[in-house]
């Protein structure tokens with residue numbers, strides 16, 4: 001690991017100012033992603049700004065009837081907060097499906113959104129990687145790519161975003177609040193992460209020096225008809241191969257509103273508004289769910305090791321929509337899929 | 339290890355106060371010192387184990403302000419002021435912690451390498467109070483890998499302590 005200087009920030013302004021002044025400075029919160037990457041020499045910040053003492057650790061009511069999650073609230077605190085469990089059980093469930101109790105005790109709202117891909121080549125500085133070193137190539141496209149993307153890939157990068165939390169937030173249409181030298185911005189989560197395109201080195205639309213202050217959850221938490229279905233190589237403590245966050249509003253057996261977000265399949269939580277519209281006003285039938293899945297996956301492209309994800313995603317979408325419609329969300333304890 | 343030492347060549351330490359197993363320690367640490375390495379190499383508390391060094395196994399689990407954390411994924415400077423409990427600090431007046439005793443009673447280890455992490459994690463789990471069934475114990479212990487596969491007996495040991503606590507109305 002490289003040497004760095006350390007600052008324990010005492011105010012948001014100080015943290016922002018210090019970061020803006022130094023292009024190689026990084027904020028550190030839970031540290032569970034940044035320290036990992038530093039140990040592999042993938043990240044080599046010369047200055048670390050510890051933001052864990054900043055007052056960004058509360059969960060508060062918003063004026064519109066939603067909740068505001070501070071950037072430093074830990075994933076464990078969020079997942080087991082009674083307001084989150086009552087009003088946003090989809091978010092609680094997705095967080096519980098991720099990482100381990102120890103990691104969730106450290107991981108924060110902001111850090112989770114900003115965690116980087118788990119692509120094997122990205123993690124290994126001995127290999128080329130466009131995301132780590134722009135212009136060097138993408139060995140994953142022709143190499144090992146079991147965990148890689150099937151949607152929204154580019155010739156430059158086929159990595160996925162690994163977060164479970166962000167997938168639930170995408171379905172809930174959360175808003176990420178950031179503050180930077182240029183002032184405050186509210187970024188809809190759909191516009192927060194980006195597709196790799198020609199610039200896979202850029203994961204999201206934040207600017208250097210900006211700090212996430214909170215994530216706002218809109219009032220509608222779809223707390224009756226939801227599920228987070230995560231499929232992976234072992235039942236716990238593993239990243240998603242495919243995950244589906246489904247949130248429905250049911251009226252007299254018909255779907256009045258639908259939200260679907262997929263994890264493990266793209267460079268960002270994957271949403272398809274046209275597919276969601278196909279559910280609106282429809283009865284909850286498996287035929288309909290299959291048509292929706294086909295629509296979402298019509299442009300999916302499999303690579304050498306991950307073509308199985310297309311079928312897996314298709315079945316996961318149908319199962320998740322059935323679970324959500326019947327009000328029987330996937331248990332994150334008993335892993336059997338019903 | 340050689341990069342970016344340009345600028346000043348002096349390595350700047352940072353003062354840090356930690357209470358480790360009830361004892362307050364004032365230390366000067368380099369910013370990149372990992373909590374796990376501080377415990378093992380500087381404080382000679384080698385009970386806490388290094389398995390993967392990347393958050394993937396749980397062998398390094400300790401309790402920080404009562405909550406279980408992977409000490410390999412934490413810079414010591416960031417824990418200034420914290421109370422840290424390692425496996426060495428669980429016994430009280432020479433009596434093993436009930437979970438330590440339960441691990442012995444249930445033969446909940448083979449090589450023992452994952453055991454300090456399992457026990458600290460289990461103590462954290464019991465404190466959290468969320469696990470009541472075997473399935474819940476299994477899921478909430480999933481951050482601790484045991485290469486020897488002592489899982490069944492580990493769940494037995496934790497179940498014994500949770501059961502005894504429930505009977506005693508704790």
Ligand SMILES: Cc1cc2nc3c(=O)[nH]c(=O)nc-3n(C[C@H](O)[C@H](O)[C@H](O)COP(=O)(O)OP(=O)(O)OC[C@H]3O[C@@H](n4cnc5c(N)ncnc54)[C@H](O)[C@@H]3O)c2cc1C
Pocket residue numbers: 026027028029030031032033034035036051071072097098099100103106107108109110111112113114115162163164165210211212213237238239240392393394
């Ligand atoms: C073994 C292992 C398994 C895991 N499994 C899963 C899983 O199954 N599902 C899953 O979703 N995740 C998983 N994770 C990832 C984990 O959820 C993330 O590492 C964690 O959420 C990152 O949060 P942090 O606070 O520790 O971030 P840090 O490591 O502190 O920071 C990450 C990045 O965010 C930046 N940052 C942090 N906070 C802010 C802020 N407020 N403003 C601006 N920038 C900020 C930092 O500069 C850094 O670049 C796993 C991790 C490990 C090690």
Ligand code: SF4
Pocket residue numbers: 117119120121122128129130131132137138139140141156157158159200
């Ligand atoms: S998929 Fe992206 S992150 Fe992985 S090697 Fe290719 S460019 Fe790098």
Ligand code: FES
Pocket residue numbers: 387388389390391392393394395396397398399408409410411
């Ligand atoms: S050594 Fe820390 S999790 Fe493996």
Ligand code: FES
Pocket residue numbers: 446447448449450451452453483484485486487488
């Ligand atoms: S007892 Fe050997 S690794 Fe668990």
